[in-house]
Amino acid sequence: MVAAAFEWEKTIRSQTRAVALAGYSAMALLVGCFGYWAATAPLSGAAVAQGAISASGRNIKIQHLEGGIIRQSLIEEGDRVKAGQELILLDDTTAKTQVNRLFKQFVSLSAKAQRLISERDGASALDMPESLRQNSEDSELTNLIEEQRKEFVARLSRFNSEQDILNQRVSTLQDSLVGLSAQRQAIENQLTIVADELKRKKALVDQGLTNHFEYTQIQRNQADLVGQAGSIESQLASTRSQVIEAKEQIERSKTQRVEQAVGDLAETRTSLADIEEQLAAAQAILSRTTVRSPTDGIIISAVYSSPGAVVAAGEKVIEILPTSSDLIVEAKLSPRDIDSVHAGQSARLKLTALNTRLTPDVAATVINVSADRLMDENTHEPYYRAKLRISDDLPAPVTAEQLYPGMPVEAFISTGDRTFFEYLIRPVLDSFHRAFVER
Incomplete structure (x- = not known):
């Protein structure tokens, strides 16, 4: 009995040792693998x-340079916007009035400059450039251009009349020269005849064949003709001088017209340049009455949203978080x-x-x-x-x-x-x- 129990215990111990050894081996292998x-x-x-x-990019704060009155707000906080999209509309009444006033001055001065160019170049007609003809639908601007056209026609007509008068005077004086030259030639012919007659009379007087009175009378006639010839020569010189003066007056009139046009054109161009600068500034102010987004983004804050609100100059109106960056x-x-x-x-x-x-x-x-x-x-x-x-x-x-x-x-x-x-x-x-x- 005791021997049997001992044998059973020995068998159990051997079996347990084998299992434990297998377990320890597996554990060692696992630890080794994990360690490796x-x-x-x-x-x-x-x-x-x-x-x-x-x-x-950091948030963009949109400020308005001039300020103004809100006419309409087109966005709300949280809206996604595109670059160039309209955000806020400001009242543009004053800005439009200023632009229109300056633009009328610009058109008027441009038309005047074109008229003066035509006068300077001696043109017979005023041809307005295409940039001015494009305003033909605006009656007020058309009237400004038409005023310059009428002034060009009037000034050209007056100039041509003056030229006609001066040319007519030159023609009259030249006719007088022809007449005086003919008179001088006739007198010279008479003097030749009188000289011959005087020579014959002197011979007769020397021979006692005629009285001395007739000889003296012929001398008197000769002296009278010489005086007439001198008078004609003086008139010829005076008339020639008048012709030269009249021709110079014609050229002087043309030169004065060109010089006047050049001087007025310089002043007009100076005024035009000043008006162009003012007009560009006014148009920039008008364009800024529409507040646009400078970039794609999201509206973080919109300070003003109700119509009639007053925006101070330089005040922030909108803040945008850029999304294009x-x-x-x-x-x-x-x-x-x-x-x-x-x-x-x-x-x-x-x-x-x-x-x-x-x-x-x-x-x-x-x-x-x-x-x-x-x-x-x-x-x-x-x-x-x-x-x-x-x-x-x-x-x-x-x-x-x-x-x-x-x-x-x-x-x-x-x-x-x-x-x-x-x-x-x-x-x-x-x-x-x-x-x-x-x-």
């Missing part, structure tokens, strides 16, 4: 930082990770605002780390600001439209590979090193 994996298998290290998406992530990096994070490192972003189970991580790259430590105003905890640029190649089903400025994200910034064993031993080594430097 822990010592050799690389694990990706990452610095984890909480952050939010933001636009690379590249989206970045601003993350708060723990000071203990600052030595392992630098520009150029890759990262992955977990979009915590979306369904994390269905939304894959988004790739990003560190572009900047703040040079100094910052302090969170709410938690009063120190941090370094890291900026990460979101990759343009977004994984499906994530789209750019789903990424909003202000959306929270969790950033995992790659810091390199370490083994599991290094993860375990690092705190121990750090404690060991500190133990030798503590007092």
Whole structure:
């Protein structure tokens, strides 16, 4: 009985030892494999930082230079707007009046300048440029242009009349020259005849064949003809002088007309340049009565929304968050990770605002780390600001439209590979090193 019990116990002990040995062997193999994996298998290290998406450009505050009265607000806070989109309309009555007044002066001076150019160039008709003819539908502007056309015709008619009078005078004087020349020739012919007759009479007187009285009478006639010839010569000289003077007056009249046109044109162009500057400034003021978005973005705040509100000069009216700029992530990096994070490192972003189970991580790259430590105003905890640029190649089903400025994200910034064993031993080594430097 006792022997049988002893044999049974011996059998049981042998069976248990075999099982235990197998268990210990399996455990040793498991520990060995785990140790080998822990010592050799690389694990990706990452610095984890909480952050939010933001636009690379800061918020744009739209201010109005001149101010004015709100006529209509076309947007509300939270609206998405496009670059150039109308946001607010200001009352433009005064600005339009100023533009219209200056534009009329501009058209009038432009037409006057064209008239003076035609007068300077001696044109027989006034041809307005196409830029002025385009205003033919506006009766008031057409009247301004027509006034210059009428003045051109009147001045040209007066000038031509003066020229006709002077030319007629020259023609009359030239006719007088012809008549006087004929008279002089006739007198010269008479003098030739009288000289011959006087010569014959003198011979007869010398021979005593005629009385001396007839000879004296012929001498008297000769002297009278010489006097007439001198008078005719004087008239010829005077008439020639008058012809020259009349011709000079014709040329002087033409020159004076050109000089007057050139002088008036210079003054007109100076006035026109001044009006153009004023008109450009007035048109700029008119264009600013329509407040437009300078960029694609989201309306953060609209200070004025009700018609009739008065906007002071230089006052902010709208604030826009740009969306056309590249989206970045601003993350708060723990000071203990600052030595392992630098520009150029890759990262992955977990979009915590979306369904994390269905939304894959988004790739990003560190572009900047703040040079100094910052302090969170709410938690009063120190941090370094890291900026990460979101990759343009977004994984499906994530789209750019789903990424909003202000959306929270969790950033995992790659810091390199370490083994599991290094993860375990690092705190121990750090404690060991500190133990030798503590007092």
